[in-house]
Amino acid sequence: MNVAMHLGLLRTMLLIRRLETAWADAYFQEEIGGIPPALSTGQEAVSAGACAALEPGDYVFTTHRGQAPQVARGLDPKRIMAELYCRRTGYNKGKSYHVTDVTRGVIGMGGIVAGQVPVAGGMALAQKLGRSDRVSMAFFGDGASNEGAVHETANLAAMWTLPLILLCENNGYCVTQPVAVAVKAVSIADRAAGYGLPAAVVDGNDPLVVYDAVAAAVARARAGGGATLIEAKTVRLGGHLAHDPQSYRSKEELAAAWEQCPIKRMRERLLAEGLLTAEGYARMEAAVEGEVAAAVEFARQSPFPEPREAFDDLWA
Amino acid sequence: MFDRRLFRPGGPVPQREREWPSFRGAINEAMREEMRRDPAVFQMGEDIAGASPFGVTARLVTEFGTERVRDTPCSEVAVVGAAVGAAMGGMRPIVEFQFGDFLSVAIDQLTHQAAMLRYLTGGQVKVPIVIRLPCGGGQGAGSQHSQSLYSWFAHAPGIKVALPATSMDAKGLMKSAIRDDNPVLFFEHKALYRTRWPAPAEFRDPNHVIPFGRAAVRRIGDDLTVVATLTMVHHALAAAEALAKEGVSVEVIDPRTLVPLDTETIIQSVRKTGRLLAVDEAYLTCGIQGEVIALVTEHAFQALKVAPRRLGNPGVPVPFAPPLEDAVLPDQERITSAIRDMVSA
Numbered sequence: 303m304n305v306a307m308h309l310g311l312l313r314t315m316l317l318i319r320r321l322e323t324a325w326a327d328a329y330f331q332e333e334i335g336g337i338p339p340a341l342s343t344g345q346e347a348v349s350a351g352a353c354a355a356l357e358p359g360d361y362v363f364t365t366h367r368g369q370a371p372q373v374a375r376g377l378d379p380k381r382i383m384a385e386l387y388c389r390r391t392g393y394n395k396g397k398s399y400h401v402t403d404v405t406r407g408v409i410g411m412g413g414i415v416a417g418q419v420p421v422a423g424g425m426a427l428a429q430k431l432g433r434s435d436r437v438s439m440a441f442f443g444d445g446a447s448n449e450g451a452v453h454e455t456a457n458l459a460a461m462w463t464l465p466l467i468l469l470c471e472n473n474g475y476c477v478t479q480p481v482a483v484a485v486k487a488v489s490i491a492d493r494a495a496g497y498g499l500p501a502a503v504v505d506g507n508d509p510l511v512v513y514d515a516v517a518a519a520v521a522r523a524r525a526g527g528g529a530t531l532i533e534a535k536t537v538r539l540g541g542h543l544a545h546d547p548q549s550y551r552s553k554e555e556l557a558a559a560w561e562q563c564p565i566k567r568m569r570e571r572l573l574a575e576g577l578l579t580a581e582g583y584a585r586m587e588a589a590v591e592g593e594v595a596a597a598v599e600f601a602r603q604s605p606f607p608e609p610r611e612a613f614d615d616l617w618a
Numbered sequence: 619m620f621d622r623r624l625f626r627p628g629g630p631v632p633q634r635e636r637e638w639p640s641f642r643g644a645i646n647e648a649m650r651e652e653m654r655r656d657p658a659v660f661q662m663g664e665d666i667a668g669a670s671p672f673g674v675t676a677r678l679v680t681e682f683g684t685e686r687v688r689d690t691p692c693s694e695v696a697v698v699g700a701a702v703g704a705a706m707g708g709m710r711p712i713v714e715f716q717f718g719d720f721l722s723v724a725i726d727q728l729t730h731q732a733a734m735l736r737y738l739t740g741g742q743v744k745v746p747i748v749i750r751l752p753c754g755g756g757q758g759a760g761s762q763h764s765q766s767l768y769s770w771f772a773h774a775p776g777i778k779v780a781l782p783a784t785s786m787d788a789k790g791l792m793k794s795a796i797r798d799d800n801p802v803l804f805f806e807h808k809a810l811y812r813t814r815w816p817a818p819a820e821f822r823d824p825n826h827v828i829p830f831g832r833a834a835v836r837r838i839g840d841d842l843t844v845v846a847t848l849t850m851v852h853h854a855l856a857a858a859e860a861l862a863k864e865g866v867s868v869e870v871i872d873p874r875t876l877v878p879l880d881t882e883t884i885i886q887s888v889r890k891t892g893r894l895l896a897v898d899e900a901y902l903t904c905g906i907q908g909e910v911i912a913l914v915t916e917h918a919f920q921a922l923k924v925a926p927r928r929l930g931n932p933g934v935p936v937p938f939a940p941p942l943e944d945a946v947l948p949d950q951e952r953i954t955s956a957i958r959d960m961v962s963a
């Protein structure tokens with residue numbers, strides 16, 4: 303058993319949670335405005351586990367709920383937060399909160415649901431044509447799974463044996479719509495058979511299970527075995543966006559969902575297995591809090607872009 | 619002029635709704651009346667029965683049920699296509715997009731199917747659909763949730779385009795849109811949703827409609843004609859008000875529909891004032907502003923005292939950070955300074 307890896311996954315999940323909480327706080331305190339934050343609260347295990355199975359040179363394409371994979375791939379929380387505060391020091395220079403860091407293989411494409419999936423297929427095509435053994439991974443939601451773009455890409459990836467991981471993060475909802483009234487199939491991964499792709503359905507609230515499934519898909523893709531569809535079943539604990547009061551979910555449903563909180567589950571397991579102590583967890587929390595506080599401070603101190611910068615970066 | 623608090627709490631104030639109906643309430647009211655009048659009218663969209671982002675369909679499901687107020691999966695191609703087919707089958711669907719920008723995903727179903735089928739079938743079918751498209755910037759909603767894309771669709775033959783700027787127009791134009799036998803795109807500027815406007819008596823009349831193709835002269839003036847749509851109408855009116863104090867008399871025309879466009883009213887006005895400024899949030903290149911200027915130049919070239927001008931997004935995506943967003947959108951100040959330049963030229 304790899305203790306460091308297990309602790310690392312817990313820490314990643316905690317950093318995602320706390321960084322996003324600070325982002326939501328900034329929104330509620332009206333330090334930032336505009337479209338409200340899309341938080342990954344409850345879904346941290348998917349990004350933590352999936353990104354741990356990747357290496358430098360691999361790419362992920364994120365959704366509107368994109369901060370979790372940014373953190374999980376090791377992006378600098380300071381520059382993530384600066385972008386969320388619309389500052390020039392943010393990764394995208396204040397242009398878009400779908401944070402991108404090409405050097406770390408994170409492409410932020412959250413504006414149009416499912417828009418990132420065909421593009422991830424294209425990056426996988428470039429990786430294949432370039433004869434590298436690198437892979438691409440497209441995050442997409444249960445809602446996005448009903449877009450034509452996903453189906454077309456799955457077929458293309460199957461036909462062209464692309465090194466692509468189609469990672470469906472099924473959090474049970476598309477805004478207010480439960481997945482049960484949007485998808486007739488028993489599971490989204492069931493569709494893989496129709497495309498001729500291998501598939502797996504995994505517990506998306508256990509980062510180790512997600513890791514194992516993605517690692518297997520990555521190994522297959524690196525070896526030239528093509529694409530895989532993975533459905534990670536998870537739970538959205540917060541609203542669709544931070545301001546959503548979730549009037550369409552019952553108290554009981556939410557209470558049950560919180561029982562499945564991936565951070566709670568992982569912490570309790572590591573404590574039970576003796577791999578983590580209460581003091582050790584407190585130290586981890588304190589370190590994470592320090593990192594988040596520094597990120598917020600960095601964002602606050604950073605300047606806004608100048609108006610003329612609106613016209614930069616349109617053309618290559 | 620318009621606040622940036624689109625996503626903040628600040629619900630409807632029902633007691634004020636009667637004298638000063640809100641923009642979004644007016645659209646809701648129009649759809650409700652038309653659904654009562656005609657059982658063929660029904661709705662499709664994401665979260666429209668539950669909790670649609672801007673609340674325009676609020677409570678329709680309580681009266682009409684989920685058969686006629688249908689929540690759809692996130693499948694825009696299938697939904698626009700379903701609207702086209704249902705319309706050919708005798709229904710009158712209204713489709714809501716959460717943000718109008720997403721119509722980009724379903725353009726084929728709109729421009730090639732909905733818009734062309736009547737023509738291509740030699741007039742055998744009709745496609746009476748309304749697609750509701752929240753649009754516009756200034757809300758910090760990001761580049762793919764802030765555009766004003768009507769120029770794309772005004773360019774395509776067979777699509778009508780409505781752009782209401784007040785509650786009265788929102789209601790009257792929506793009713794015309796629903797009764798129209800052609801595909802209609804109904805653009806709703808997000809900054810207008812919470813605004814309230816005084817309503818004349820006919821606002822309450824379920825038979826009152828505002829016909830397409832008739833511009834509203836919002837202010838009468840002699841020195842310069844501003845043609846503006848949506849929120850820009852109000853920016854232009856504020857500019858006109860301020861300039862009146864400097865002795866500059868500005869006429870403000872709100873076309874209300876781009877297809878059909880009331881060219882006559884615009885041309886008449888420019889014949890009188892000799893100056894034309896076209897203002898819109900649309901991207902300038904191939905934008906609707908240029909179309910207005912071209913029409914006037916073709917028909918009233920001799921009347922022009924100075925070269926017409928246009929204001930709009932100069933051609934970059936609407937950025938996320940507020941200072942950048944402000945840099946690319948026209949506003950009262952830019953309109954005022956353009957008018958000053960033109961009258962002193």
Ligand SMILES: Cc1ncc(C[n+]2csc(CCOP(=O)(O)OP(=O)(O)O)c2C)c(N)n1
Pocket residue numbers: 365366367412413414415416442443444445446447473475476477538542664692694716720723
């Ligand atoms: C093409 C398109 N349609 C609709 C939307 C509005 N929208 C934004 S997020 C979202 C929910 C998508 O649900 P899912 O894919 O399950 O992702 P989740 O929000 O659950 O992470 C929707 C419908 C959009 N951005 N783009």
Ligand SMILES: [Mg+2]
Pocket residue numbers: 443444445471472473474475476477
């Ligand atoms: Mg979802």
